[in-house]
Amino acid sequence: MHKLRCILVGAVTPMLVMLSSALCSARPLTDPATQREIKVSARKFTFTPKTITVARGERIKLVITAEDVDHGFAIKEFGIDQEIKAKETKVIELTPDKEGRYQFSCSVFCGDGHAEMIGELVVTGAPTPVAASQMKVTFDPASPGVVFVESAGERLRIDTSNKTVDRIAEAETRATKGETAQVAKKERESSKAYEPYDYHVVNIPTPKAVRRHSLNLHFTHRFQEQITAVEGEEFDDHIARISKDLLGLDSSSVSSFGVTYGFTDRLYANVYRSPLCQPGLCKTIEIGLGYHWLDEAGKSPLAVSTYGSVEGDHNFTERYTYNLQVMIGRSLTKYVNVFFSPAVHINANGGDRFKEFLAFQPLAANLKLGEHSGSFGFGINARVRPTTSLLFEYTPRVGFKLGQITPVFDPTLGRITGFTNDSEAAIGFGIEKRIGRHVFSLTFSNTQTTTTARYNSSNLALGPDHFTIGFNLFRRIL
Ligand code: CUA
Numbered sequence: 476m477h478k479l480r481c482i483l484v485g486a487v488t489p490m491l492v493m494l495s496s497a498l499c500s501a502r503p504l505t506d507p508a509t510q511r512e513i514k515v516s517a518r519k520f521t522f523t524p525k526t527i528t529v530a531r532g533e534r535i536k537l538v539i540t541a542e543d544v545d546h547g548f549a550i551k552e553f554g555i556d557q558e559i560k561a562k563e564t565k566v567i568e569l570t571p572d573k574e575g576r577y578q579f580s581c582s583v584f585c586g587d588g589h590a591e592m593i594g595e596l597v598v599t600g601a602p603t604p605v606a607a608s609q610m611k612v613t614f615d616p617a618s619p620g621v622v623f624v625e626s627a628g629e630r631l632r633i634d635t636s637n638k639t640v641d642r643i644a645e646a647e648t649r650a651t652k653g654e655t656a657q658v659a660k661k662e663r664e665s666s667k668a669y670e671p672y673d674y675h676v677v678n679i680p681t682p683k684a685v686r687r688h689s690l691n692l693h694f695t696h697r698f699q700e701q702i703t704a705v706e707g708e709e710f711d712d713h714i715a716r717i718s719k720d721l722l723g724l725d726s727s728s729v730s731s732f733g734v735t736y737g738f739t740d741r742l743y744a745n746v747y748r749s750p751l752c753q754p755g756l757c758k759t760i761e762i763g764l765g766y767h768w769l770d771e772a773g774k775s776p777l778a779v780s781t782y783g784s785v786e787g788d789h790n791f792t793e794r795y796t797y798n799l800q801v802m803i804g805r806s807l808t809k810y811v812n813v814f815f816s817p818a819v820h821i822n823a824n825g826g827d828r829f830k831e832f833l834a835f836q837p838l839a840a841n842l843k844l845g846e847h848s849g850s851f852g853f854g855i856n857a858r859v860r861p862t863t864s865l866l867f868e869y870t871p872r873v874g875f876k877l878g879q880i881t882p883v884f885d886p887t888l889g890r891i892t893g894f895t896n897d898s899e900a901a902i903g904f905g906i907e908k909r910i911g912r913h914v915f916s917l918t919f920s921n922t923q924t925t926t927t928a929r930y931n932s933s934n935l936a937l938g939p940d941h942f943t944i945g946f947n948l949f950r951r952i953l
Contacts, residue, residue, distance in 0.1 A: 510534045510568070517559060517581065518542040520588030527594070531574050531601040537567040545687075547582030550596060556582050556770075571598040584686045590862075590911070672804070672812050672856040673914045673949055674735070676868040677903030678922070678930035679816045679852030682780035682802040684767040685743035690953035691735040693747070697923040697945035700726035723944045729923045733761070741767045745784070749926050760791040761926045763798070771806060778804040786928050794828055796928040797821040814854035814868075820928040823848040824875040833880065833894065842894045845875035850931040856907070864907040866916065870931040871900040877924075877932030901931045902942075914949040 515537055516523045529535050539548050541559040548567065549556040552575075559565045571577075581592035615621035620636040674683050674693070685691065700723030704713040720726055733747030747761045763784025771778040780802045788794040800818035807813055824844050833839035854868040878898025882891045905918035919942050924932055 510536050512536045512538055515539045515548075516542050517546040517548065517592075519544060519586055520581070520592040522548075522579070522581075522592065522594040525594040526597060527579075528597040528599060529571055531571055531598050533601075534568070534570045537569060538564060539567065540564040544585050545583050546585050546592070548579060549582035550577050550579045552577045555579075558583050571596070574598050574600055584689075671858060672864065673907060673909070673916070673947075675916075675947060675949075676814060676852075676854035676856060676866050677905050677916065677918045677920055677947070678901065678925055679814065679854045679868050679870060679903075680780075680782060680800065680802050680927075681812075681814050681816070681854070681856075682767065682769075682778040682804045684740055684770065684780070685735050685737035685765070686951075687737045687740045688953070689737045689951055692732065692948075692950045692952055693735060694730070694732045694948040694950075695749075695925045695945065696728045696730050696947075697751075697918075697920065697925065698723040698726050698728040698943050699923070700943060701941040702919070702944055703942045728945070729925075731925050743767070745782075747926060748790075749924065749929075751924055751929075757788040757794070758790050759786050759788050759926050759929070761786045761798075761928075762791070763927070771804060776805065782927075784927055786926050794825065796823050796825070798927040800927060810858040812856045814852070814856070816852040816854065818850050818852070818927065820848040820850065820875075822846065823928050824877075829875075829877065830880075836894075838891065838893050842880070842896060844896060848872050848874040848876065848928070848931075852931065862909040864909075866903070866905045866907055866918070868903045869900060870902075872898075872931050877929065898932070905947075912951040914947070916947040918945045918947060919943070920945060 511529070511533065513527055513529075513535055515527070517539060518541075527537075537548070539557075539559055541561050541563055544561045545558065547556065547558050548565070552573075553569060553571065555567060555569065557565050557567055575598055577596045577598065579594050579596055581589055585592065613623045615623065618634075620634060622633045622635065672681055672683060674681060674685075674691075700717075700720055702717050702723050704710070705716075708716070717723065729749065729751040731747065731749035731751075733745060735743055735745045737743045743765045745761070745763045745765060747763075749759050749761070751757070751759075761784050763782055765780055765782040767780045769775045769777060769779040782798070782800045782802065784798045784800075786796045786798065798818055798820050800816060802814065802816045804812055804814050824846050827844060827846075829844060830839050830842065833842075850870050850872045852868060852870040854866070856864045856866055858864045876896065876898035878896045881895050881897060883893045883895055884890070885892045899921065901920065901922045903918055903920035903922075905916050907914060907916040921942050922930060922932060923943060923945075924930055
């Protein structure tokens with residue numbers, strides 16, 4: 476169906492219809508001569524003008540200039556998301572087809588006030604002359620000589636061969652339905668003008684892009700004390716224990732930190748140090764490179780990044796593990812984002828090193844742990860307030876599963892007969908608060924380890940069903 480602009484409104488006779496449709500095809504709605512140009516300037520952290528008012532069906536051309544640094548211009552409802560490089564100008568053509576007030580926002584991180592860099596596109600009802608001229612004329616491809624004319628919610632079927640004019644009642648409802656479906660699809664395509672989540676859920680990484688020339692600091696703390704009930708612990712004792720130690724915040728913690736630097740908006744490097752691995756303290760340093768392939772915007776239904784890293788124990792001097800990871804993100808609604816971040820961890824237990832501490836035990840040789848791991852991180856970030864999200868993640872593994880090694884004692888023989896490795900999928904949940912360049916997450920997880928090869932692993936000291944409290948701090952410093 477073609478949208479046509481017609482000048483002819485009046486008595487409908489077959490002759491006139493044929494004449495008007497001929498005129499219509501000569502003057503389609505996309506006539507550039509009728510386009511209105513609106514200049515918009517973008518600078519930290521405001522758009523000028525802040526409010527743009529247009530009429531429904533009006534063809535407009537937004538000429539947007541980034542006056543100082545890189546900015547973006549996005550209107551979710553119209554599937555618009557454009558990046559405007561510093562000192563450059565971008566032209567966005569738009570014909571708003573629905574009335575309403577639509578927020579436009581900056582979609583490229585440009586500093587502390589980025590989140591407040593918004594404005595409003597007001598689409599008013601089409602003025603009467605435009606409405607009158609919005610007559611749709613279509614031909615029936617099946618029967619030559621049949622013309623459909625649609626105007627002001629009325630639809631006429633005109634058969635020029637037998638000179639009949641019929642009014643079609645259901646035309647309006649049918650047309651409206653089609654339009655709604657199209658709008659819904661458009662909104663889904665561009666449900667995200669920027670990633671409304673942090674670089675990690677609790678432990679699993681998201682495909683969030685690291686901004687060009689940005690330096691970011693990342694801290695994680697995982698406390699020692701189990702906040703879930705210890706086996707055989709009475710409810711009252713449990714509550715008394717965790718309140719005495721303030722949910723474990725009084726216990727010792729594993730504190731790790733790292734920095735991330737964006738070379739471009741896509742390529743970034745990451746260095747991270749964590750004292751804990753397995754067994755005990757092994758001062759792991761992880762060095763990695765990541766690449767951001769896709770934003771969930773425009774035609775891409777997913778946000779995708781990849782990451783490769785090497786972890787070496789004792790300050791990167793020995794026992795290396797190699798990680799390859801894909802991070803995939805997708806918004807389910809405006810507020811809910813889901814993630815899938817599978818990874819392979821090569822040499823995760825190279826040389827069976829996680830049994831080193833059992834070396835004196837001949838029976839340990841019977842315990843088979845495997846050499847490499849695969850992990851499947853599923854995560855969800857659900858925004859409950861504009862800057863607050865609830866977090867949940869679940870990470871099962873295959874291959875080598877780090878866990879709690881327990882001796883098996885046979886009471887009839889009166890001696891240890893072997894060892895078992897107890898391990899469960901890593902689970903984490905928490906609450907995330909974003910304040911400008913700062914993100915804070917209070918977390919609960921059944922693992923204290925946070926490097927890529929280990930975040931999905933239990934601890935030796937903690938059983939796999941033991942949850943501890945922790946937090947993540949993320950801060951952009953440059
Ligand atoms: Cu301007 Cu973000």
